[in-house]
Amino acid sequence: MFHIQTFNAIAPEGMARFDKENYAINEGDAPDGIILRSQKLHDYAFPASVLAVARAGAGTNNVPVKQCTENGIVVFNTPGANANAVKELVIASLLLSVRPILQGAAWVQTLTGEDVETQAEANKAQFAGHELEGKKLGVIGLGAIGAMVANDAYRLGMEVMGFDPFVSVDTAWSISRRVQRAQDLNELLTSCDFITIHVPLSEKTQGMIGAAEIAKMKPTAKLFNFARGGIVDDAAVLAALESGDLAGYTTDFADEKLLHHEKVLVLPHLGASTDEAEINCAKMAARTLKRFLETGVIKRSVNFPTVEMAFNSPYRLTIINKNVPNMLGQISTAVAAEGINIDNMINRGRDDFAYTLVDITEDDPAKVAAVADKLAANPEIVRVRVIQNQGVC
Structure with a gap:
């Protein structure tokens, strides 16, 4: 259980x-x-x-x-x-950034009288906007969300450029061949009318878009952050908006200093909602x-790391260990010392740690427990687990 x-x-x-x-x-x-x-x-x-x-x-x-x-x-x-939920919100936000739909809808609610339709027609020009078709979108990060945004923006008639030095094979297959690939971030920043970010927050991406990056953008460019708040320097964004070096900012991460600014749209983290x-x-x-x-x-x-192996033996040992030399040898020796044969084995490392699956032919639970205890006593091994194959034993 x-x-x-x-x-x-x-x-x-x-x-x-x-x-x-x-x-x-x-x-x-x-x-x-x-x-x-x-x-x-x-x-x-x-x-x-x-x-x-x-x-x-x-x-x-x-x-x-x-x-x-x-x-x-x-x-x-x-x-x-x-990914689809976030993609749809990004596309909606792109549309809201060029058409004052929210402002127009709020204004209509203030009208009174029997001639509401006439008033609306007479004053609608104040809510005229622009179209996305023909404009250039830059997508930073071409993972599941970024790839979908890039593809759908292209279908809306936009020119799309993507930047991601770590594009996986699966993602590469999913991106339209019509999406341009930027050779570096600067190429994207300097040439796009809209820039949307879709990278995870990490030590490398913290503050990824700051004053220096914003200075490279067109003063008419609009920035969108539906990734994580810490990726964009909000203070730098506000300074650029005030100086006229950036035209607009939409974010899904609420920050008090961003509120009540006419060029900023803040959403309450609706991306996956x-x-x-x-x-x-x-x-x-x-x-x-x-x-x-x-x-x-x-x-x-x-x-x-990703570690997958078919489970056909009576028992499986899972081992998390420090990624040091000769661990596989030590594991194999410990198993053999109990007179147990290894049926199948796979090991993968990631940074300072590694993960190993060892399938064994032994069906005596006492002998399996003994080898697990011996392995667990190794100071370089963090955790050992024994899994019984319910379909075999």
Whole structure:
């Protein structure tokens, strides 16, 4: 029986993946896995039982990833599950930035009298705007969201340029060949009428768009941030708006100093706030966490490498260790010392840590436990887990 703890309200469509025969939800204080949305865990005292944390969303800034890694806790996210929701909001915001739709709608509500239609027709010129067709959009970050924004903006008749030095093969296949690829960030900043950001927040992207980058943009350019607040220097944006060096800013991250500015549109973090996105994220998070707990397979982790291997043996050992030389040799020696044959084995490293799956032919649980204890005593090994294959044993 696995124990799952939830933070926030997780869509029931996702939680339904945890069958009652094998999973207990929010029972006891020793969970095997945690699933959450926006709850901050930086001050949370993780029980020693926790094996994994699944974030039903793309960002993991609310999870102490480094601490989890050091304690052998795998952190998952759900990239792409909410991409369509964010993409649609970005497209809507692009339209709002060139057509004063919100202002016009608010103004109509102030009209009175039997000739409301006449008044509206007589004064509508004050809400005339521009069209997106023929304008140039720069997309910084061509992951799941950025690629969708780029493709749909092109379909609206925009010229699109993308910049991402780390485009994956899967993403490359999904991007329209008509989307130009910038060789560097400066090329995009200096040539685009609209710039939208879709990169994760990290040490490298913190303050990625600051005064120096904004100075390279056209004074008529408009900037959009639906990624994370810390990626854009809000003070630099406000200074550029006041000096006329930037035409507008739309962000999904509320900051008091951005409020009540005529050239700024602040949204209350609506990017993934659709029923469909919440359901998709919950389903993916639950599926990923369930597969890891039952088979040890890692996919969509932000702190450990992807490690997948078919599970056909009676038992599987999962090993999280420091990424140092000769660990595979030490693991193999420890298994062999118990007279156990290795049926299959895979190892992948990521930065300072590595993850290994070892499938063994042994069906004596006492011997399997003995080798697991021996491995766990190795100071370079952070965590060892034994998984019994319910379909074999």
